[in-house]
Amino acid sequence: MSRQATIKDVAREAGVSTFTVSKALRNQPHVAPETRKRVLRAAARLNYSASKSAAALVSGKTKRVALLIGEQITGWFNGNIQEGVYDVLSTHGYDLLIYRAGTSEERAAFFRNLPAKRNADAIIVVSFTLAQKETKALQELDMPIVAIHSGATSFSQGSIRIDDCESEIEAVQHLASLGHTRFCFLDRFNPLPEYSWGANQRIIGYKKAIDRYHLVDCGVLTMDPDREHPARTAADRIASMTPAPTAICAWSDDCALALLSELRQAEIRVPDVVSIMGFDSSDVAALAGLSSVAQPARDIGAEAARKALQLINGSPLTEPHTQVKTHIIDRATTGPAPRDEGR
Template structure:
């Protein structure tokens, strides 16, 4: 049978209120009494009911995390940063995979709120009116992680994706490239898609290079779409000398398409991406990439959420973290 707080109180010869104070680390308990209660807990194998404690305190010390794709190494790194800080502040995590599908994201958000989480971290694509409506119905703090809303009304932690894309394309241009293609994400995605596309276009414009829509293919962030996009570029009458990819996985697909066609990277075509996941250093040649501080994005997001949950003062609810370009072997000069 389940051991209750009443059983512990009877075993220790104290009141249920005293057991409750001991379990909840209330300092107003004599050391001798505290020792007696802990001994009773150990003998009986009592485990406090977190749900009941949450109902009493109106706090569950649980945070809901909506993640687009747990199989993606980039998001796994963010989740690790979240969990490490959550453990530091004694919060538990409920991690939900939403596949970057709006309907599933909304359903998961509502499910987490029904579970009485104390706060919510949202990683996803576009923050739509439906998302904002779900967030508005919540009575708990929400932080956007590795994404932002259009109006900047919700606290968020991310990098400047447009600037990151601009700098990546600038790297290619500084190496003499003038015919630069892009493998992008969906333009409905404000960060990986639209912002990085805008950074690509702005870099071309800043250097007096024409924008050609034939030099842009929209992928789905996966390896296969990088393979297909690069096959398309290779069949153009005048193929590009360099490719900017919105993600490492698509960039690696592009590299393999180039190699399958009997060409070399970077001798024939240079490739650069944004992410700098572990895969970037595993592919050959190793991939030059804009490094997002994914672990830090997760850690800072969770720390910001803890401040909001504890109603602490937050000086800047919109945090933009720095990035850097990691130079490897996939970009050459012409």
């Protein structure tokens, strides 16, 4: 097998420096037309293609953007964020690097080693509330930072988020408009209580709405995966409450769908006896007929990538911090409050 040609081989063949070869192949200015033609002919004869690593040596850019994700990479929200980021980066010749901080060890290792400093031109941070030392570490990277769904934005030059608090208020308001007065909130489980992944604005919004509309809060339940059958435990508690809630707001579609399955197995009719509202409006939620607060996660990822590329290119952001609207999608799991509120 013949040896693959290098940029030095092209420079030698064309009789120019490697710096000139790099500029000519990337169609940069200040290269004489005849010199450019000579370089292109030499590259064609040698079947040479420039690597991103070689280009980075000259441009100072890696042509990569890092994405730092808390919790699991494969969840609906994080998966759609990745899709949106990739949609934009791939059309601009950029690669996507993904770093997961789903455990205490992974999070500590990332901020200790800061691999993005060597490997990327910008970093997009998803759903983090940073500790002071973590904020300082990111700022010292001296690269563009874009935040997704972060309550604080001082560490970033750009951000995009929904208003979780207001979105949950609207969910409660919608159920109240259907006549529901007794509510319960089903929360996600925080696998890392020693770290803050972000203030739980959805619970804050839920409680604000309960007070604002003079409703009854029957309690906040948590889906604890360390317990056997966490959704069944939540369903049993809801069924045993006195008075029983007629409307359930869930932190996510995943929580809501798990509860929905258990309630149906317990022969508690949804929505005749109790209505359930999820959050995200994922593909699975749509297939299952789950009512949900819809957020455009893929679009959010795409906008974050566009902001990152603008910052990489030195262009000012016309709207550094963007807030995206959510909307409620009514499906089969929400309906009018039962006339007889007892079971």
